[in-house]
Amino acid sequence: MIWSKEETMSRAEIEAIQLTRLKDTVKQVWDKVPAYRKKMEDAGVKPEDIQTLKDLAKMPFVTKQDLRDNYPFGLFAVDKEELVRIHASSGTTGKPTVVGYTKRDLEMWTECVSRIAAMGGATKKDVAQICFGYGMFTGALGLHFGLENIGATLVPSSTGNSEKQIMYMKDFGTTLLVATPSYALRLAEVALSMGIDPKKDLNVKIGLVGSELLTEAMREEMHKLWGDDMLVTSNYGMSELMGPGVSGECEHMCGMHINEDYFIPEIIDPKTGEVLPPGEKGELVVTCIYKEGLPLIRYRTKDVTRLIYEPCKCGRTTCRMENLDGRTDDMLKIRGVNVFPSQIEEVILSVDEIGPHYEIILTRKDHADRMEIRVELLKETDSYKELEEIEKKIKSKLRIVLGLDAKISLESPNTLQRFEGKAKRVKDLREGI
Amino acid sequence: MYIKQLSVFIENREGRLEEVLDVLKQSGVNIVSLSLADTSEYGLLRLLVNNPEAGKKALRENGFSAMLTDVLGVKLCHRVGYLQELLEVICKNGINIEYMYALSTGTDDASIVIKTSDLEKAAAILKETAVELVTQEEIA
Numbered sequence: 001m002i003w004s005k006e007e008t009m010s011r012a013e014i015e016a017i018q019l020t021r022l023k024d025t026v027k028q029v030w031d032k033v034p035a036y037r038k039k040m041e042d043a044g045v046k047p048e049d050i051q052t053l054k055d056l057a058k059m060p061f062v063t064k065q066d067l068r069d070n071y072p073f074g075l076f077a078v079d080k081e082e083l084v085r086i087h088a089s090s091g092t093t094g095k096p097t098v099v100g101y102t103k104r105d106l107e108m109w110t111e112c113v114s115r116i117a118a119m120g121g122a123t124k125k126d127v128a129q130i131c132f133g134y135g136m137f138t139g140a141l142g143l144h145f146g147l148e149n150i151g152a153t154l155v156p157s158s159t160g161n162s163e164k165q166i167m168y169m170k171d172f173g174t175t176l177l178v179a180t181p182s183y184a185l186r187l188a189e190v191a192l193s194m195g196i197d198p199k200k201d202l203n204v205k206i207g208l209v210g211s212e213l214l215t216e217a218m219r220e221e222m223h224k225l226w227g228d229d230m231l232v233t234s235n236y237g238m239s240e241l242m243g244p245g246v247s248g249e250c251e252h253m254c255g256m257h258i259n260e261d262y263f264i265p266e267i268i269d270p271k272t273g274e275v276l277p278p279g280e281k282g283e284l285v286v287t288c289i290y291k292e293g294l295p296l297i298r299y300r301t302k303d304v305t306r307l308i309y310e311p312c313k314c315g316r317t318t319c320r321m322e323n324l325d326g327r328t329d330d331m332l333k334i335r336g337v338n339v340f341p342s343q344i345e346e347v348i349l350s351v352d353e354i355g356p357h358y359e360i361i362l363t364r365k366d367h368a369d370r371m372e373i374r375v376e377l378l379k380e381t382d383s384y385k386e387l388e389e390i391e392k393k394i395k396s397k398l399r400i401v402l403g404l405d406a407k408i409s410l411e412s413p414n415t416l417q418r419f420e421g422k423a424k425r426v427k428d429l430r431e432g433i
Numbered sequence: 434m435y436i437k438q439l440s441v442f443i444e445n446r447e448g449r450l451e452e453v454l455d456v457l458k459q460s461g462v463n464i465v466s467l468s469l470a471d472t473s474e475y476g477l478l479r480l481l482v483n484n485p486e487a488g489k490k491a492l493r494e495n496g497f498s499a500m501l502t503d504v505l506g507v508k509l510c511h512r513v514g515y516l517q518e519l520l521e522v523i524c525k526n527g528i529n530i531e532y533m534y535a536l537s538t539g540t541d542d543a544s545i546v547i548k549t550s551d552l553e554k555a556a557a558i559l560k561e562t563a564v565e566l567v568t569q570e571e572i573a
Contacts, residue, residue, distance in 0.1 A: 377442055380440075380442075380498050380499065380500035381440070381442070381498075382438070382440035382477060382479070382500060382502040382548075383477075384472070387442075387475070387477075410442070410444075411444055412443070412444060413496055413497075414496040
């Protein structure tokens with residue numbers, strides 16, 4: 001279902017809204033955020049220089065580092081008393097990045113998430129269980145208010161206590177699951193261990209997954225565990241921009257529709273910073289054009305994608321961003337080869353004899369990188385030959401995809417760590433990196 | 434004719450073997466015979482137990498990859514050359530021996546456990562040669 005008429009506007013209408021809002025936002029940060037004004041002055045741009053959408057390219061980029069340098073509220077464009085909520089990123093590397101919302105920001109957020117939830121099939125009839133961690137993380141509350149706005153019945157079960165989660169699903173008749181893909185797999189596993197087959201004994205037909213990459217192989221794995229008729233869509237966002245709700249997949253699953261009346265996407269060459277023409281792959285840069293609290297302009301997401309402007313079969317005319325291969329942040333350089341963990345994941349999910357969980361361990365010995373991949377053996381066997389063949393199969397598939405050799409370690413089922421939030425599957429033990 | 438062997442996958446890590454044995458102990462499963470090779474990364478622990486189904490169930494519940502495999506238990510005469518003669522017969526018929534280990538049945542005679550490529554054929558040949566096979570009941 002299409003939630004708002006703004007999702008089907010003509011390109012000219014979208015661009016007219018974008019230009020008005022962009023000009024307002026530029027003026028707002030110039031007037032109210034000294035750190036921003038300084039950035040603009042350094043770049044030699046004034047608000048009146050922004051006359052067309054193309055002029056956006058004159059504006060300086062904002063990065064996570066800018067947020068850190070101005071910790072906690074330095075980039076906020078409103079007085080603190082106007083804020084009604086604060087969220088923060090986990091901040092695994094140093095200070096967290098702090099984001100703030102005014103009342104209108106929260107209304108916009110709810111609108112954006114309502115749209116992406118409706119795209120993913122949610123209706124007021126759904127019983128939506130939110131298995132994202134509630135708290136400073138934007139994921140849970142973002143989805144919460146959007147789904148509530150649609151009229152769905154919410155089960156705010158958060159993460160953890162997986163057995164109880166399954167009990168709620170069964171007893172409350174949960175039809176919609178919000179989780180990271182890896183936690184959704186974990187929940188299915190726990191259900192099976194309780195003698196409950198998610199395919200037959202539960203009624204979860206919609207999966208709104210996010211906060212982690214959803215590869216096609218992972219989507220297939222979700223279908224295997226939760227049933228072929230489950231509509232599994234991914235959605236995109238980040239706290240710096242708002243949280244979830246920047247974009248989401250519709251039932252056609254051909255890229256994520258961006259809420260363009262609130263965000264302007266650009267694709268740049270990450271090295272030169274130059275804007276690339278539509279259809280080319282590069283780093284996604286997003287400008288918030290309707291936010292009051294923290295209106296970031298040209299925020300570098302570090303996510304690699306391309307933009308698709310052709311209208312979708314679903315009827316929406318908004319620009320789509322292709323599903324992500326990985327974040328530039330997650331990319332590993334192994335023996336000089338660029339590797340996204342998602343590529344390894346695709347290989348692992350394609351081998352039936354092993355489970356979907358894995359751990360990548362990188363070490364360095366004699367100046368050479370070594371990669372070990374730990375996987376769980378699912379196939380029961382009494383034959384060393386068969387075990388060797390499984391190892392060989394994984395190795396040769398990896399060699400084809402990555403051009404790299406890896407040591408494969410087979411482990412018993414349930415020995416690798418399970419994750420409730422974002423999975424941390426890479427252990428980089430190489431020194432000096 | 435066949436006996437059920439319990440095969441368990443274990444990583445070559447401190448304490449893993451002990452964990453398997455502990456699970457069996459906790460579920461009252463008695464081990465009659467076993468075989469384990471000194472491989473580097475992981476191994477297959479092969480066990481004959483008094484109650485293979487109970488052993489498999491307990492191990493799976495404790496997160497181990499365990500399965501039952503049909504093997505042959507063969508009673509041997511305690512004399513020089515007997516085993517060689519027996520294997521000669523098997524090999525002549527084009528049957529490959531996958532693995533083999535000794536089995537103690539508590540009697541004076543020796544026994545072995547063998548897994549061959551064509552188990553049915555191997556069993557038939559052994560029967561023709563008037564060899565006595567160990568039954569599941571004998572180790573229960």
